[in-house]
Amino acid sequence: MSDVSTRKADKRTLITDAAIDVFAERGFHQARVSDIARRAGVADGTIYLYFKNKEDLLLSVFEEKMDVLLAGLRVALADTSDPVERVRRFAVFHFRQVRENRTTAEVLQVELRLSNKFLKEYRPEKLWAYLNVFGQIVREGQATSVFRADLDPFVTMWAFFGALDELAMQWVLSRKSDRFDLDVAARQVAEVFIRGMSAAT
């Protein structure tokens, strides 16, 4: 990689990292481009060399974040094909990401609303890919009769993601002092869904 492209990549990363922080702190609409520029240590105009506009910056941030998340999720699920175990790992993985990078949950929240409402034309494929991993787990569980066949994977998938997402948001928003244990929460949510979806009588 040449010096120039390295520096370019660095600057782009500086901007997206700054953007994640500022979007998480203030939300998309309240975040000012100049805030992001200042935090990234670049000029306002520089942002427009890497991103078409503020909206594009948000989408890029989201896409990059989701790429990392999805890759990590695949690694976390790699060495087991047991649907039950995979559900557990999904929950644990999601909450570990949230804890290790608090802004993840916030950016997801913001994105979830904006991508559908404000940016009508944008389809958050990466988010769907992430969710579909769970949908696929459900389908596999149903195929192997581990999970009840009458469950709609679509409904289950969104319900599961909603549960994780809401808990993540509450954890992020709570004061450090009365912050609950994410590992415990992960296990409990996983168990509720596993038993809830279970085909066993």
Add this chain to the structure above:
Amino acid sequence: MSDVSTRKADKRTLITDAAIDVFAERGFHQARVSDIARRAGVADGTIYLYFKNKEDLLLSVFEEKMDVLLAGLRVALADTSDPVERVRRFAVFHFRQVRENRTTAEVLQVELRLSNKFLKEYRPEKLWAYLNVFGQIVREGQATSVFRADLDPFVTMWAFFGALDELAMQWVLSRKSDRFDLDVAARQVAEVFIRGMSAAT
């Protein structure tokens, strides 16, 4: 009720109703106060006799609708004390409200969550009251050994709400054509949680 207070109440309602429509149509940030005023049939300044500012109008919509929602929920749960049945009714009630008040749901689901103030500063007591109804159901189920004792009602409560909320949002944001059946979703989510929380082996 006197004529004056009736008219006053009416004007406030005119404004909140108009606000819900306009917020749902254009989104909070794109909605102009003058649009809301025109739709309500009042002058721009009149809005500021009832609400501190545009954001306060949004939060007031939330407060008012949550009051109605909570009252309705209590009615829906009134004639049964069976925790299992109450979970079912909670889900059914929630989704029925969403379906019957789509624009209101859209504002509460989407626009409200984009308000930085709502997420970061405002303490949504009304939301907590609504959720605690579910928390209470869990505790009663645990007390009667219907639900597993090792579940944290706090975690379960947020997980359940997150599941309902996320599905509601997907339904609200989806195009009419590919809108899924909320009754089915209500039943499935309720069953997953009921079985998931069940103390039975």
Add this chain to the structure above:
Amino acid sequence: MSDVSTRKADKRTLITDAAIDVFAERGFHQARVSDIARRAGVADGTIYLYFKNKEDLLLSVFEEKMDVLLAGLRVALADTSDPVERVRRFAVFHFRQVRENRTTAEVLQVELRLSNKFLKEYRPEKLWAYLNVFGQIVREGQATSVFRADLDPFVTMWAFFGALDELAMQWVLSRKSDRFDLDVAARQVAEVFIRGMSAAT
């Protein structure tokens, strides 16, 4: 005086008194009509039963204040015709008014600027009458060769008033703790002008 007219007079007085306070506190432009109404204990609209508009209220306040001031001044100067003594009494009287009614100085300041600039058509006759008392003292002093004949009474008059007014303003604006002695100031200003205007070698 009938009950009605008494009550009417009372209400008018309530409003002007409130207006003096509010104008002094916040200045003419920053003062809100509703603030004055609240302080007076009347409805906003009531003010418009007694005054044409906000501007008219200011002018009325000023006129009334000046009437009182002028009447008081005449009393204070009544029993002496010695120009030197009258200068002393003028200064003492002015500062006594300021001390006994702090808002006097502030209303004068506000008025002085507004009457000339904002209300071009308004001629503050009452202020001129007040000042002309000093102008007349100068002229009498010149006529009796107590004061130098080459002084322009117009210039001297404004200079004297400016000196009094500025000191009054500084006294009003100063914190109670480091507030200087107005009596001393009155005597010193009077002496400076008396000696300064004196015809004696």
Add this chain to the structure above:
Amino acid sequence: MSDVSTRKADKRTLITDAAIDVFAERGFHQARVSDIARRAGVADGTIYLYFKNKEDLLLSVFEEKMDVLLAGLRVALADTSDPVERVRRFAVFHFRQVRENRTTAEVLQVELRLSNKFLKEYRPEKLWAYLNVFGQIVREGQATSVFRADLDPFVTMWAFFGALDELAMQWVLSRKSDRFDLDVAARQVAEVFIRGMSAAT
């Protein structure tokens, strides 16, 4: 001075100059920021790169003009240490500035005093520095027994400034036709104060 800083300084000056004109013409409250921008030949928003808001623009005009005034005053007094002569030069200098910069004087005399912030919150250090020059003259005169020792320099200083200020305001606000001679006024005010403060019997 580099090109950039020159241009920046120029733009700031363009704005303050335009502001003085517009404030003088229409008064602070009637002046629209967009008028000032147009007169300065810049965009509305540009003003906010140099000034916090409209009121800050007014106060900045004050600060900048007082700097110039103070520097000029020091030059005017430079080549004499005779307190009597210095009093004369102070008055002459002050009125010369008023005459030569009528619009600036109008803003400083009239508009500034209508600003509540200026009167109540802002500490006009620059004004005090200007006044203290006179206070110092008094003290020097007292030290050399030219002026009476019993005069409070603080009182004398404000009285003198008040006299100059009030006359300046009357001159600025008067119609051209009946505008009095500022040179005569300067001489008369100076003589009144010199004799008034004189230690001689």
Add this chain to the structure above:
DNA sequence: GATGAATGAGGCTTCATTCAT
């Protein structure tokens, strides 16, 4: 006379984006 809810014009200010350097 008294009320105070309602009006609505108008302007200050923000901030995403551009472009000359």
Add this chain to the structure above:
DNA sequence: TATGAATGAAGCCTCATTCAT
């Protein structure tokens, strides 16, 4: 590539005044 000063559209909100009761 990088800068950051400049732009200017657009909208929230204030508040003097009115008028139906």
